Amino acid sequence: MSDNNDKQPDGNNNPWMKSLLIWVGILAALALFVSFFNGASNQQAANAVSYSTFLDRVDAGEVKEVSITPSTGAITGVYTDDATFRTNNPGDDQLVQRLRGKGVTINARAEETPSIWLYMLYNSLPFLLFVGIAFFVLRQMQKNSGSGAMGFGKSRARMLTQKEGKVTFDDVAGIDEAREELQEIVEFLKDPTKFARLGGKIPKGALLVGSPGTGKTLLARAIAGEAGVPFFTISGSDFVEMFVGVGASRVRDMFEQAKKNAPCILFIDEIDAVGRSRGAGLGNQNDEREQTLNQLLVEMDGFEANEGIIIIAATNRPDVLDPALLRPGRFDRQVVVPRPDIEGRVKIIQVHMKKVPLAPDVDARVIARGTPGFSGADLANLVNEAALLAARRGKRLVAMSEFEDAKDKVMMGAERKSMVMTEDEKRMTAYHEAGHAIVALHEPASDPIHKATIIPRGRALGMVMRLPERDSYSYHRDKMYANLAVSMGGRIAEEVIFGYDKVSSGASGDIQYATSLARDMVTRWGMSDKVGPLEYGGSDDSYLGYQVNRPSQMSNETAQLIDAEIKRLVEGGLERAKQILTEHNDQLHSLAQALLEYETLTGDEIKRLIAGEDIGRDDPGASAQPVAAAGTSIPKIRKPKGPFGNPSPQGA
Structure with a gap:
């Protein structure tokens, strides 16, 4: 059985070729029309x-024959040398x-009456050409907004069948809980x-x-692939147009298509584009977006039962959705698709590595x-970057060095090899x-050092990268104190070695x-004995459409106390690093x-x-590929926020 790649391309598979041929035909007809009239007028002007x-040629006896049209006085003839x-x-x-006195043959020519059809064709050709161009343009507009005439209200949902690449749960890794729920x-x-x-x-x-890139769309396609049913996909932004009523019409048409193919799955990506809460001040109370949402609510749970139609939607903004959309009977359950943990990342990386030739040292x-903190899309990009690096270096296998370089490039930017630094710098x-x-090595609560480098990368001149032994979802006081000390280690080293004026x-x-970490410790996590276990940070009430700025409600004395405690924590880390x-000055x-x-x-090695x-x-050139260079500042590896807010730094 041949696959889809063996099919011969036809007109439907090459719409741009059809458009090109139509435009070439229109331009050729226009050129033919212009050349026809220009040719006739040019020939008349030349003779x-x-x-x-x-009369001079007649008197000289050089005219052999003439034809005269009495009504118009037009004279055509032939000279003795056969020129006209x-x-x-x-x-x-x-x-x-x-x-007659000169012996010229005279012919009397009756006036020619042109064909009425030919006359009408000559006069209507420009109009027909204009109508043809307008029809073609309108037809292309209708194709973009729906098939057929008046197709603006047709649904843009595309049906993906098994022939277009079947996706199963084997292709979805790292989100086992969400997969089991579905x-x-x-x-x-x-x-x-x-x-x-x-x-x-x-x-x-x-x-x-x-979050974006965690695999929501892939998971929805896997459900359809496992069940073997048609899969309709559409974006939330495809419903709303500038014309009133178009969105509601497209919703109705989409459900009509789904009913004809039931049982099926209807997937609406980025549903927050059309499902935002009504009456939130976004325009008129009866605007086009709200009409579309009302129609969607009726179709999902109206008087007609949509048997066999499963609706799956995806969003990274559930807080802005209308409550009527989330009630039982419409979206009965919310499935959280989180960023994968370390076990999930291992599975995702292995899935993407299947198509990549790997060296034995890849782990x-x-x-x-x-x-x-990497999502599934981030990990897919990481594997792809590693394969591109190996190809650029002329390798046949992708080694661990390529994955390290790709990881550092994704996280911190490309190496600035062209940057020239002085010896003092x-x-x-x-x-x-x-x-x-050195501070990280002597702080027991600090994460282990992964590598250190002084090669410029991105906006930074060097870095020390630390990697945790496992994913952390909460952070303890001793680790926060250790991170404060590690963050101050670079500044203290400059002061100890080069002097106070050379910092x-x-x-x-x-x-x-360090300041941000200390502020969170004092105002959000209750880790200051003087301030106590009180919350003074800003509360993000985004579901209400605004933020409550709590710090503005505190007294001046409290604000001064918070500032003093933040300074105490940062200076404590400074003293610990010193x-x-x-x-360990020798180290x-x-x-x-x-x-x-x-x-x-x-x-x-450290x-x-x-x-x-x-x-x-044996020599400096035998080192591994220099990777992971990012600033003298402490870069933060992306990590999901735990219950205490910001993650600890992974670089110092």
């Missing part, structure tokens, strides 16, 4: 002579006698009588809620550890990053992170010199160096 010249000419008689009554929808579509026997009713709709779990950067690393601006990102670097020098020599060191062991490199 025309003045009447005096004509054309002129007009201005009313000379002696012309005939003059011609499994009974698949069972209902396969065997509806199983639930009807016990009086159960399958949910009419399921709302997939999750999906190590990659998953280094990508906390490189030395300053090396001690700055070494200060972060650079490279710690701006570190200071910004104590560690003062006690600071050793690590900085190694960074200047090798530019990039892994976490294991541990061996601090322990006084050989790091296992």
Whole structure:
């Protein structure tokens, strides 16, 4: 059996070719029309002579034959050398006698009466050409807004069949809980009588809620693929047009199509474009968007039963949806599609690695550890970037070094290899990053170091990357104190080595992170004994359409106390970093010199160096691909926020 790629392309598969041929035909007809009239007029102008010249040629005996039209006075004739000419008689009554005296053959030509059809064709051709162009343009507009004449109210939902790429649950990884919640929808579509026997009713709709790129659309297609039923897909923005009533008409037409193909799945992507709460001040109370939403509510749970039609919608803004859309009987259940944890990331990476030739050193779990907070789309992009890097380097297999470089490129930007740094700037950067690393090594609550580098990347001159052993969903006080100390390690290293006056601006990102962390500790997480377990941060009441700014309600004394506590926490981290670097000054020098020599060191190499062991490199060029360079500031790896808000930093 041949697949879809073996089919010969036809006109439907090449709409741009059909449009091109139509335009070529219109332009050819226009050119033919212009050339026809221009050719005739040019020929007449080329043969025309003045009447005096004509008489001179007659008197000289050079005219052999003439044809005269009495009604118009038009004269055409032939010279003795067989050349033709054309002129007009201005009313000379002696012309005939003059011609006979010279022996010229005279023919009297009756006036030609052109065909009425030919006359009508000549006069109507420009109008027909204009009508043809207008018809073509209108036809293209109707195709874009619906098929056939007056197709603006037709649904734009596309039906995807199994021939267009079947997706099953095997292609969906990392979201096992969401997949299990939707499994009974698949069972209902396969065997509806199983639930009807016990009086159960399958949910009419399921709302997939999750961040962008977590796999909501892929999950909906997998349900249709597992059940083997037609799958209609449409975007929420496809309903709303500038014409009143078009959206409601498209909703009706969409459900009519779905009923003809029941049982089926109807997938509405980004439903918040049409399902926002009514009366939220977005225009007229009876505007086009609200009419569309009203029609959608009626179709989902009106007087007519839509048996066999399962509606699945996706959004990352469930807070703005109309309450009537979320009640039982419409979207009966909300399925949260979260960002995957480390086990889910391992499965997703393995799914995307199936089509990539891998080197033996590739470990999906190590990659998953280094990508906390990545969605399924982020991981797919990571694998693709690694494959592109391997192809650019002329390799036949994608190795772990390509995945490391791709991860750093996605998270922190491309290496700035063309950037020229002076020796003093490189030395300053090396001690700055070494200060972060030494403090991280001597803070028990800190995450393990993954690598350190002084290669510029993105907007930064270097970085120390730390990776957690596992995903964290809450953060403890000791780890927050450790992060404050690590963030101050770079600034303290500059001060200890180069002096107070030589401290650079490279710690701006570190200071910004430390201040933000300390503020959250005081105002949101109740980790200040003086302020107490009270919440002073801003509350995001976005479902009401505005934010409540709580800090404006506090007294001046409380604000001063909060500022003092934030300063105390940040300076406490500063003092802790100074104590560690003062006690381990020799380790600071050793690590900085190694960074200047090798530019990039892994976490294991740093541990061996601090322990006084050989790091296992013969020369600086034998180092792994220099990766993960980002600022002297502390970059944050994307990680889902836990119950205490901001995640801890993964770089320092």
